[in-house]
Amino acid sequence: MNREKKDNHSGKNSLFQEIFACPQCHSNMISIDNSLICEKCKDQFLINDKIPSFLPRRITDHKILLAINGWANISWDYDEKITKTNKHLMRSIDSPLIHYCKKNNLVLEIGCGTARLSDAIAAKKCTYIGIDPSLFLLNQGIIKNRTSLLQGIGEFLPFKDGCFDVIIGGYHSFRYIQFRKCLEECARTTKPGGHLVFTLWNGWSLLASSFKFKNLIFNSYLKSILTKNLGTCNDVFSPYHIIKTIESSGFKVQKILSTKKDFPFLKAKPSRSIRYWHGVIGAFFGHNIIFICQKK
Numbered sequence: 001m002n003r004e005k006k007d008n009h010s011g012k013n014s015l016f017q018e019i020f021a022c023p024q025c026h027s028n029m030i031s032i033d034n035s036l037i038c039e040k041c042k043d044q045f046l047i048n049d050k051i052p053s054f055l056p057r058r059i060t061d062h063k064i065l066l067a068i069n070g071w072a073n074i075s076w077d078y079d080e081k082i083t084k085t086n087k088h089l090m091r092s093i094d095s096p097l098i099h100y101c102k103k104n105n106l107v108l109e110i111g112c113g114t115a116r117l118s119d120a121i122a123a124k125k126c127t128y129i130g131i132d133p134s135l136f137l138l139n140q141g142i143i144k145n146r147t148s149l150l151q152g153i154g155e156f157l158p159f160k161d162g163c164f165d166v167i168i169g170g171y172h173s174f175r176y177i178q179f180r181k182c183l184e185e186c187a188r189t190t191k192p193g194g195h196l197v198f199t200l201w202n203g204w205s206l207l208a209s210s211f212k213f214k215n216l217i218f219n220s221y222l223k224s225i226l227t228k229n230l231g232t233c234n235d236v237f238s239p240y241h242i243i244k245t246i247e248s249s250g251f252k253v254q255k256i257l258s259t260k261k262d263f264p265f266l267k268a269k270p271s272r273s274i275r276y277w278h279g280v281i282g283a284f285f286g287h288n289i290i291f292i293c294q295k296k
C-alpha cells in the first residue's frame with residue numbers, strides 16, 4: 001500500500017472510530033485488537049481493513065434475514081447489469097440524491113450495493129460511507145477501489161446519533177428494508193435539518209409494465225401482491241401512506257419527484273432530458289418516486 005493510500009485509510013479509520021456505535025443498543029464501543037466491543041451489551045464486531053462487519057448479532061425478524069440472504073446469494077455483476085438500464089432514466093433517479101450532497105457533508109448510503117454512486121458523491125467533496133448486507137456486492141465495490149464500505153443493515157445502523165448531513169437510499173434499496181424501523185434509524189443518525197433522499201418503485205406502474213393480457217390472471221407481480229408473497233417490498237401504492245410513515249418517524253417530506261416513463265399504453269419514449277412529475281398526484285403516475293425529506 002503506498003503512503004498516500006495508507007494515510008487516507010487511517011484518516012477514514014479514525015473517522016469511523018468517532019462515529020461508530022453498537023447497532024443493537026447504540027452504546028459506545030471499545031476497540032480491542034481488531035474488533036469493536038459494545039460497552040453495554042458486549043456484542044463484538046470484527047474490524048478488518050476492507051469491510052468491517054456490523055450485522056447485528058441477534059436478528060430475529062425473519063423478513064430481515066430473508067432480505068439479507070437473498071442479496072448475499074445473487075451471483076451477477078451488478079454494475080454491468082445496471083448499465084443496461086436506460087441511462088437517462090438512471091440519471092433522473094440518481095441526480096436528486098447526488099444534488100442534496102453538499103461540499104464537506106458526511107453522507108451515508110443505505111443499501112449501497114457496489115457503491116455505484118460513491119464516485120459522484122466524493123467528486124462533490126463529501127465523505128461517503130456505504131452500508132449493505134451483501135458482502136458479494138460490497139466486494140465488487142472494493143475491487144473497483146471504492147472505500148468506506150461496511151456490512152450492515154438499514155434497520156440497525158452502527159452509528160452514533162446525529163452524525164450524518166445526508167442519508168441516501170439509491171436505486172430502490174429502501175424497497176427491501178423494514179421501512180419504519182429504517183426511517184427511525186435514519187432520523188436518529190441524521191443531524192437536525194439534514195436530508196434523507198431515497199427512491200421507491202411505483203407499484204401501479206410496475207403492475208402496468210408487467211401486465212400481459214394473456215397472463216392477466218397469472219401476472220406474477222399481481223399474484224405475489226395478492227398472496228402477500230413479496231417478502232419485504234415497499235412499492236408505492238399510496239404515496240399518502242408513505243408520507244405518513246416518513247412524517248411520523250421524525251422527517252418532513254420536502255419534495256416528491258417521480259420519473260416520467262414506461263406506461264406501455266401511453267407508449268412514452270424514454271426521455272433524453274430529466275423531467276419529473278411533481279408532488280403526491282405525480283407520484284400516482286410516475287415510474288420511480290424520489291422522496292426528499294428533511295430531519296425536523
Ligand SMILES: C[S@@+](CC[C@H](N)C(=O)[O-])C[C@H]1O[C@@H](n2cnc3c(N)ncnc32)[C@H](O)[C@@H]1O
Pocket residue numbers: 064067068071082110111112113114115116117131132133134137152153154155169170171172173174176177178
Ligand atoms: C437494487 S440494489 C441498489 C444498490 C445501490 N444503492 C445502487 O444505487 O445501485 C438494492 C440494495 O439493497 C440492499 N439491501 C437489501 N436489504 C437491505 C437492508 N435490510 N439494509 C440495507 N440494505 C439492504 C441489497 O443488498 C442491495 O445492495
Ligand SMILES: [Zn+2]
Pocket residue numbers: 022023024025026027038039040041042043
Ligand atoms: Zn450494544
